[in-house]
Amino acid sequence: MFKKVIIAEDLEDINLGIEQTLKNLDIVNFQHAKYCDDAFLKIRKAILDNEPYDLLISDLSFKKDHRDLQITCGDELVEKVRELQPDIKIIAYSVEDKSHRIKSLFDNADIDGFVLKGRNSIEDLKKAIHITSTSDQKFISYEVATALQEKSNFEIDDLDIQILKHLSSGTAQDEIIQIFKDLGIKPNSKSAMEKRLSKLKDFFKANNTVHLVSIAKDMGII
Numbered sequence: 001m002f003k004k005v006i007i008a009e010d011l012e013d014i015n016l017g018i019e020q021t022l023k024n025l026d027i028v029n030f031q032h033a034k035y036c037d038d039a040f041l042k043i044r045k046a047i048l049d050n051e052p053y054d055l056l057i058s059d060l061s062f063k064k065d066h067r068d069l070q071i072t073c074g075d076e077l078v079e080k081v082r083e084l085q086p087d088i089k090i091i092a093y094s095v096e097d098k099s100h101r102i103k104s105l106f107d108n109a110d111i112d113g114f115v116l117k118g119r120n121s122i123e124d125l126k127k128a129i130h131i132t133s134t135s136d137q138k139f140i141s142y143e144v145a146t147a148l149q150e151k152s153n154f155e156i157d158d159l160d161i162q163i164l165k166h167l168s169s170g171t172a173q174d175e176i177i178q179i180f181k182d183l184g185i186k187p188n189s190k191s192a193m194e195k196r197l198s199k200l201k202d203f204f205k206a207n208n209t210v211h212l213v214s215i216a217k218d219m220g221i222i
Contacts, residue, residue: 001133002089004051005030008039008058008077009093014117018057018093021125036062036071043081043088053088055129056081060094060101075101078109089132091115091139093125098220100156102144113139156221159185160196164216167209173197 005027009015015032022030033039039058046052060074071077078090091113092105105111113128115121120141128139162185166176173193180188187193197209206212216222 001025002027002054002129003029004046004053005055005057006039006042006046006053007032008036008056008074010034010059010062014059014093017122018125021122021129025126025129027129034062035067035069036074036077037069039077040071040080040084044084047085052085055089055091055132057091057093057125060092060096075105075109078105078111082109082111089113091125091128091132093117093121096220097144099144100219100221102140106138111138114141114144115139116141116144118143156200160200161222163193163196164200164213164222168213168217168222 005022007015007018007030009018009032019030019032022028031042033042036058039056043053043056056078058074058077062073064072071080074092074094078092081088081090090109090111092102092111093115095117096102097116102114105114112132115124115128118141124139124141131137131139163176166179167173171179174190177188177190177193180186197212200206201208201212204212204215206215213222
């Protein structure tokens with residue numbers, strides 16, 4: 001079982017629930033940070049002191065206030081922490097249910113678990129902590145695991161996202177093609193662009209490009 005845990009969570013009542021869960025699992029050495037910057041600094045200091053954390057539990061969304069921050073969201077925090085301390089276990093604990101964002105956390109930050117805040121979140125968190133502490137298995141709350149599985153046959157890559165972002169800002173297809181050519185991004189032909197857009201429209205069941213952009217925004221892809 002984990003011996004030293006840090007929690008990145010800005011809501012006090014949620015943090016208390018996590019702390020109680022840790023106590024119920026006989027984990028008593030834990031710290032709390034309301035800001036991502038503070039969590040990152042504590043993790044870095046623990047490494048320098050040769051007393052590293054075993055586990056990071058982090059929310060993804062943090063409310064903005066008067067403080068000027070370098071790290072503003074949990075997504076960025078877990079990626080930076082993974083680079084800083086590759087062997088630390090990371091569990092994201094969030095209301096986020098957008099499959100693309102969650103998949104990105106597993107792909108880019110190699111998180112060990114994702115627990116969806118909700119009706120079963122405490123039990124899921126207990127399971128996630130137990131599984132990740134005793135094995136290299138990943139834990140995903142059932143609700144989001146189902147959504148990820150449904151989309152497993154379709155991969156949205158960085159080029160797709162760039163295209164969607166350009167379209168959302170009003171850039172015409174021919175202009176996007178020229179931008180890609182100028183930047184040396186391939187494929188950058190008209191046929192390749194049309195094939196990608198057709199594939200995206202089919203998958204998201206979009207009636208047209210405007211509808212596609214709207215769906216992508218709603219899903220948090222762009």
